[in-house]
């Protein structure tokens with residue numbers, strides 16, 4: 001059976017098992033993995049055939065925000081009386097230190113069914129917990145550490161950086177670029193290619209030189225978000241008018257023969273952009289923020305109620321913050337253009353960057369977990385116990401080394417994530433592990449000489465005694 005999107009499992013399982021009892025074959029087990037998504041189907045099937053084999057892990061139920069209900073798996077033995085529960089606690093993936101840390105973090109979830117992972121591997125290296133002054137220093141530190149590991153022979157594709165929200169990738173992407181570490185954003189586009197970031201930068205370009213013909217491209221991108229009735233027809237009228245007068249598209253908002261309703265909305269948009277353009281005393285960050293508010297862009301996002309809206313608003317906040325570091329809009333726009341090179345989807349030979357949710361089910365030899373800070377992780381938008389399970393998922397992605405980092409300043413002073421306190425002292429190391437702490441202790445030539453001498457003497461003594 002090939003790869004199937006999660007949501008097709010129930011349908012497929014139902015079809016393939018329609019007239020047969022469901023037995024624990026590889027197929028059925030795979031199809032029923034993540035039982036908390038599909039308990040209703042299980043009931044239906046059990047009613048017909050009476051045999052159910054389901055695989056799931058309540059500690060990894062992290063999709064409540066999109067409708068998955070953890071209660072399905074938690075009350076499984078109540079729903080299916082007499083069901084035998086087999087706990088799979090032997091873990092082949094992670095070292096002892098990683099599992100001890102993960103076990104300790106999830107143990108604080110009092111509502112869980114309960115299991116304790118046991119390592120089959122060696123104890124390994126403790127979790128590195130590394131503190132930074134601010135998020136920029138954190139990104140620089142991670143990129144430098146990754147370069148070091150590369151120099152020690154670790155393959156790029158064996159390294160992953162897993163973060164809670166996708167706006168957190170921005171600083172790390174830039175430092176990886178600077179450190180010349182090849183990377184790929186898995187299942188996502190780079191920060192500057194995200195639609196809302198492109199929209200905001202288009203507004204900024206427009207306000208920077210409203211009547212420059214190069215701004216027409218920015219106008220085309222920005223003019224109808226939020227929708228103002230400037231569809232293909234109205235845009236065509238604007239293009240003709242601008243061409244005839246030799247003016248910009250923004251100027252044409254007041255001169256073109258648009259239908260009255262569209263004309264009002266287009267005129268208001270042009271006025272909002274020009275008002276910000278005229279405010280030459282404002283900083284780049286202030287101008288960007290004013291544009292997002294006065295054109296109604298931010299409000300439009302808030303009103304959309306899409307699942308992704310918080311992530312988009314976070315990306316905009318990150319962009320405004322970033323803009324604070326630039327003296328002029330032109331500098332920021334140039335920087336964005338240079339950093340926009342699209343990384344491919346090919347993970348071979350690249351460090352992988354992905355959100356914690358996307359990382360579920362995956363594993364990597366080296367895992368970096370940045371931004372373990374109160375504002376970022378646990379997320380202020382998330383449900384507390386689900387955030388804890390996400391921390392468990394995060395730690396258990398690592399096979400050999402897991403490095404958790406946090407900053408003291410991230411859009412203001414922040415505290416370390418409370419999940420950090422739950423990692424036992426025995427299983428953590430503050431700061432990066434230096435190579436001499438990582439490798440098996442080497443015996444110095446002096447010590448080797450001493451050992452050889454002692455062995456020889458012991459042999460001699462033995463012979464004398466004989």
Ligand SMILES: Nc1ncnc2c1ncn2[C@@H]1O[C@H](COP(=O)(O)OP(=O)(O)OP(=O)(O)O)[C@@H](O)[C@H]1O
Pocket residue numbers: 057060091092093360361362363396
């Ligand atoms: N019997 C085994 N012997 C050795 N290695 C094993 C065995 N079973 C699984 N593994 C290895 O353990 C790792 C984890 O296995 P797998 O991905 O199937 O676990 P999982 O329960 O789906 O994990 P998760 O849900 O946490 O992602 C993999 O690297 C797999 O190859």
